[in-house]
Amino acid sequence: MPASVTPANIRLAPKVVLHDHLDGGLRPQTIIDLAQQTGYSALPATDAQELARWFTESADSGSLVRYLETFAHTVGVMQDRASLIRVASECAQDHAADGVVYAEVRFAPELHTEKGMHLTEVVEAVLEGFAIGAAIASEAGHPIVVRALLTAMRHAARSREIAELVVQYRDRGVAGFDIAGAEAGFPPSRHLDAFEYLRKENAHFTIHAGEAFGLPSIWEALTWCGAERLGHGVRIIDDISVAADGTVSLGLLAAYVRDRRIPLEMCPSSNIQTGAAASIAEHPIGLLTKLKFRVTVNTDNRLMSGVSMTSEMTALAQAFGYGWEEMQWFTLNAMKSSFLPFDERLAIINDVIKPGYAALAG
Template identity: 55%
Template sequence: MNSTAPSDALSIDQIRSAPKAVLHEHLDGGVRPQTLIEIADEIGHTLPATEAGALGDWFFEAADSGTLERYLETFAHTIAVSQKADHCFRIASEAAQDLAADGVVYAELRYAPEQQLLGGLSLEEVVEATLAGFEEGQRLAEKAGNKITARTILCGMRHADRTLEIARLAVAYRDKGVVGFDIAGGEIGNPAERHVEAFDYLRRESMPFTIHAGESCGPESIWGAVAVCGADRIGHGVQLIKDIDLTGDEAKLSDLAHYIRDRRIALEVAPSSNLQTEGAESIETHPIKALYDLGFRVTVNNDNRLMSRTSTSREFHLLSETFGWGWAEVRRCTENAVKASFLHHPERRRLLEEVVRPAYAALEASESDAE
């Protein structure tokens, strides 16, 4: 289904000009290095480097160690600077602005408020400061000519015991900017099934949720997230490829893989992050192409822009360079993300019909004219 040859890859600037949607974006994984330095200096927190470029390099290199556990250790610094209301506000505002400047028109940013209580804030104060920051970020982004809608997914930590409490918090702030729930943290040894009480509660409250699964664990983790817990989407999900036999002329899918594809359960794939945590061995062998070609609802995400030194435009550029993806593939993944978003249906429809589809129709027409 490639629409261009790899040598004709879309540039980052070209992709930046197109509207994009992001479903898997950790707020504490996208803090600006300079912001980290300024807040750390204010609160007396020691960082590995005190110059923005060097600090950005440290985060990327530390996260590039090859394991999810080492990757997660880098968050100690970004969490440390997220303990005061004004800092939560600033980080959220800047995240919305940075994504908008990259051409992202819709983003669901997730974070774990239970990790932001060391400065004396309550869970509610963390959420309210962050939501206010997103509002400010949206306003400033639109003022700069880059309109974005930013919404929040609240995370419970899968190795802790507060998931039901955080699920209740998400429901309490429904339609105030919070659109869903997730569990985050180390996947190994912390199956989603341990938190089924929280997921049962969310289903009773008709609140959508996604679950990190199939990142560092195999299909059994995805099965637990979908079959036991009832996830609406899967965070990463790349290990699902182990349940698909690609050796013959026609792919053979397991019952689980069929179910996920048939039910249009979206996969929140983050290619660069997957390489860092060994969810994939190389970009050339990344499962995203096979999953896309087989018709899974694939979406393209950043996961953590700071740790992966990336942006949504860069992720699509990487896929365009590697697999020859053109506007057709970027458009389909973007539409997949909007359709799988936790927005209400009228909002999804408006975003598709008024923003996404007209823009890609113009881009594809311009490409045809150039030929």
């Protein structure tokens, strides 16, 4: 008999996350502890429950710009080696406890240098934290593989420098590169130098595109910059039309994305907060899944959205009637699209993901 599709059972299912921000997933109590230890005095609340509520309410504004403002507090307490190690370790442990077996977690090294840390020190501290957290999780019976994505801020001018760090640390736990931040006015083509360097070095990269800004952002990310995946990509729906009789027509860009199996790193709850979708039931993920785009499900910012991979999968199951077959499909899409070497991807698919879903599906 198949297991019922409940949050408790979904938590047991092996899951893969490709789009998760380190500075968007801190435990509220950790923020309070680190603020006390480091002298950060700007927190809006010093009770863990109140602080958690403040983050989700502030992020619920419907504006990407306002949503991004909440990060001032998390980044504010992540400015020294010990704090970064703790946050990264807890990130790995929290994902593992939620049933995540592979995670690519992104962070922007340039945001953690306010107190004098060098970019390499930031990267090494986070990688050390991931390793510690993964070891603790494994001992607790929740093995997880965690890799880092190094993010450059699209409004800044350090993308080439960050890209070089990706190449420097690619054999030490860094899987790839990303650019993030407000899309409007900061097209990905501003960072062509970084993308050309990465392609020359055969390094992997994804690009935040099609979240708050539309099709031109997606088009540039793919055709000018050569992105392997799209961070969010939700606005690809703007190139898809549905007639009154239900007939679906894909524009040239949407057809290209589907034909090329370009992975969409979809983050449903986050998209609702930033105004990219009105509700889970109305989220484009439903149609994109039906049309068999390479859809993956992700958390984006677990603190700001008050989510986990389990809660995101649960919300989709409730809204669209998805069962174990669809959840395995999302998970396999993500694992196939990860920046892990092929043989390692295959091992997780065959040894962890497929057996895990087979047990649940009966």
